[in-house]
Amino acid sequence: MDTENICLNRLAVGSWEPNSASFFVVKNKSVAVSIFCFCVKCFNYPVKFMTITPEYQVVLFQPEGRIDSEGGMALSEKMAAVVPQRNQLWVIDLAKVDFMDSSGLVSLIKDLKSARQSGCRLVLCNVQSSVRLVLELTQLDSVFEIFHTYEDIFTVV
DSSP: OOHHHHHHHHHHHTOOOTTOEEEEEEEETTEEEEEEEEEEEETTEEEEEEEEETTEEEEEEOOEEEESHHHHHHHHHHHHHSOOOTTEEEEEEOTEEEEEOHHHHHHHHHHHHHHHHTTOEEEEESOOHHHHHHHHHTTGGGTSEEESSHHHHHHHO
Protein backbone atom coordinates (compact mmCIF):
# COMPACT_ATOMS: atom_id res chain seq x y z
CA MET A 1 0.00 0.00 0.00
CA ASP A 2 1.42 3.40 -0.90
CA THR A 3 1.84 6.34 1.46
CA GLU A 4 -1.27 8.11 0.15
CA ASN A 5 -3.55 5.15 0.88
CA ILE A 6 -2.07 4.69 4.34
CA CYS A 7 -2.79 8.33 5.10
CA LEU A 8 -6.30 8.19 3.67
CA ASN A 9 -7.06 5.00 5.56
CA ARG A 10 -6.06 6.71 8.80
CA LEU A 11 -8.40 9.56 7.96
CA ALA A 12 -11.23 7.22 6.99
CA VAL A 13 -10.94 5.02 10.07
CA GLY A 14 -11.79 7.93 12.34
CA SER A 15 -8.91 7.47 14.74
CA TRP A 16 -8.76 11.19 15.52
CA GLU A 17 -9.46 12.53 18.95
CA PRO A 18 -11.77 15.54 19.29
CA ASN A 19 -9.91 18.78 18.63
CA SER A 20 -6.79 16.94 17.49
CA ALA A 21 -4.71 17.95 14.50
CA SER A 22 -2.25 16.11 12.29
CA PHE A 23 -0.15 16.97 9.28
CA PHE A 24 0.95 14.64 6.48
CA VAL A 25 3.01 15.00 3.36
CA VAL A 26 1.85 12.55 0.74
CA LYS A 27 3.71 11.70 -2.45
CA ASN A 28 1.42 10.97 -5.35
CA LYS A 29 2.98 10.35 -8.75
CA SER A 30 6.05 12.47 -7.98
CA VAL A 31 3.98 15.34 -6.57
CA ALA A 32 4.11 16.11 -2.87
CA VAL A 33 0.75 17.14 -1.46
CA SER A 34 0.26 18.48 2.04
CA ILE A 35 -2.81 17.35 3.94
CA PHE A 36 -3.82 19.05 7.16
CA CYS A 37 -6.55 17.34 9.10
CA PHE A 38 -8.45 18.88 12.00
CA CYS A 39 -11.18 17.00 13.78
CA VAL A 40 -13.88 18.82 15.71
CA LYS A 41 -16.42 16.94 17.81
CA CYS A 42 -19.83 18.13 16.69
CA PHE A 43 -23.20 16.60 17.59
CA ASN A 44 -22.68 12.84 17.89
CA TYR A 45 -19.88 12.37 15.38
CA PRO A 46 -16.83 14.29 14.18
CA VAL A 47 -16.42 16.62 11.22
CA LYS A 48 -12.96 16.43 9.68
CA PHE A 49 -11.37 19.21 7.68
CA MET A 50 -8.51 18.33 5.35
CA THR A 51 -6.73 20.94 3.28
CA ILE A 52 -5.04 19.22 0.37
CA THR A 53 -3.80 22.45 -1.20
CA PRO A 54 -4.61 26.07 -0.41
CA GLU A 55 -7.26 25.93 -3.17
CA TYR A 56 -8.72 22.55 -2.26
CA GLN A 57 -10.30 21.45 1.02
CA VAL A 58 -12.10 18.26 1.97
CA VAL A 59 -14.75 18.26 4.70
CA LEU A 60 -15.61 14.75 5.91
CA PHE A 61 -18.92 13.96 7.62
CA GLN A 62 -19.32 10.54 9.26
CA PRO A 63 -22.88 10.02 10.49
CA GLU A 64 -23.71 6.87 12.43
CA GLY A 65 -26.84 4.77 12.87
CA ARG A 66 -30.00 6.03 11.22
CA ILE A 67 -30.58 8.91 8.85
CA ASP A 68 -34.27 9.46 9.49
CA SER A 69 -35.99 12.71 10.48
CA GLU A 70 -33.86 13.14 13.62
CA GLY A 71 -30.59 11.90 12.15
CA GLY A 72 -31.17 13.83 8.93
CA MET A 73 -31.76 17.06 10.83
CA ALA A 74 -28.62 16.49 12.92
CA LEU A 75 -26.56 15.93 9.76
CA SER A 76 -28.07 19.01 8.07
CA GLU A 77 -27.42 21.17 11.14
CA LYS A 78 -23.82 19.99 11.27
CA MET A 79 -23.34 20.68 7.57
CA ALA A 80 -24.93 24.11 7.94
CA ALA A 81 -22.45 24.90 10.71
CA VAL A 82 -19.55 24.48 8.28
CA VAL A 83 -18.72 27.70 6.46
CA PRO A 84 -18.79 26.66 2.80
CA GLN A 85 -15.95 27.78 0.58
CA ARG A 86 -15.86 27.54 -3.16
CA ASN A 87 -14.30 24.33 -4.45
CA GLN A 88 -14.60 22.44 -1.17
CA LEU A 89 -15.25 18.72 -1.42
CA TRP A 90 -17.86 17.59 1.10
CA VAL A 91 -17.74 13.84 1.72
CA ILE A 92 -20.51 12.02 3.56
CA ASP A 93 -19.10 8.65 4.63
CA LEU A 94 -22.08 6.36 5.18
CA ALA A 95 -20.08 3.35 6.41
CA LYS A 96 -21.81 3.39 9.80
CA VAL A 97 -25.31 4.25 8.53
CA ASP A 98 -27.54 1.18 8.42
CA PHE A 99 -30.91 2.84 7.79
CA MET A 100 -32.27 5.75 5.77
CA ASP A 101 -35.89 6.70 5.19
CA SER A 102 -37.62 9.39 3.10
CA SER A 103 -36.99 12.06 5.76
CA GLY A 104 -33.29 11.27 5.59
CA LEU A 105 -33.40 11.49 1.80
CA VAL A 106 -34.98 14.94 2.01
CA SER A 107 -32.14 16.08 4.28
CA LEU A 108 -29.51 14.69 1.89
CA ILE A 109 -31.14 16.41 -1.09
CA LYS A 110 -31.27 19.73 0.78
CA ASP A 111 -27.61 19.31 1.74
CA LEU A 112 -26.70 18.58 -1.89
CA LYS A 113 -28.57 21.66 -3.06
CA SER A 114 -26.91 23.81 -0.41
CA ALA A 115 -23.45 22.48 -1.32
CA ARG A 116 -23.96 23.14 -5.02
CA GLN A 117 -25.28 26.66 -4.39
CA SER A 118 -22.14 27.36 -2.36
CA GLY A 119 -19.84 26.06 -5.09
CA CYS A 120 -19.01 22.90 -3.17
CA ARG A 121 -19.03 19.33 -4.43
CA LEU A 122 -20.88 16.77 -2.26
CA VAL A 123 -20.18 13.05 -2.64
CA LEU A 124 -21.23 9.90 -0.79
CA CYS A 125 -19.02 6.92 -0.02
CA ASN A 126 -19.14 3.56 1.76
CA VAL A 127 -22.89 3.31 1.17
CA GLN A 128 -24.31 0.22 2.87
CA SER A 129 -26.58 -2.09 0.84
CA SER A 130 -29.80 -1.10 2.63
CA VAL A 131 -29.12 2.61 2.07
CA ARG A 132 -27.99 2.00 -1.52
CA LEU A 133 -31.28 0.20 -2.19
CA VAL A 134 -33.24 3.26 -1.03
CA LEU A 135 -31.11 5.52 -3.26
CA GLU A 136 -31.61 3.18 -6.23
CA LEU A 137 -35.39 2.79 -5.73
CA THR A 138 -35.78 6.57 -5.66
CA GLN A 139 -33.31 6.91 -8.56
CA LEU A 140 -31.24 9.29 -6.45
CA ASP A 141 -28.19 7.14 -7.14
CA SER A 142 -28.05 9.03 -10.46
CA VAL A 143 -28.22 12.42 -8.68
CA PHE A 144 -25.51 11.84 -6.08
CA GLU A 145 -21.89 11.01 -6.83
CA ILE A 146 -21.39 7.70 -5.04
CA PHE A 147 -18.02 6.03 -4.44
CA HIS A 148 -17.44 2.53 -3.08
CA THR A 149 -14.72 3.63 -0.66
CA TYR A 150 -13.29 6.84 0.73
CA GLU A 151 -10.03 6.22 -1.13
CA ASP A 152 -11.87 5.92 -4.47
CA ILE A 153 -12.88 9.57 -4.27
CA PHE A 154 -9.28 10.66 -4.61
CA THR A 155 -8.60 8.53 -7.66
CA VAL A 156 -11.23 10.55 -9.55
CA VAL A 157 -10.94 14.04 -7.99
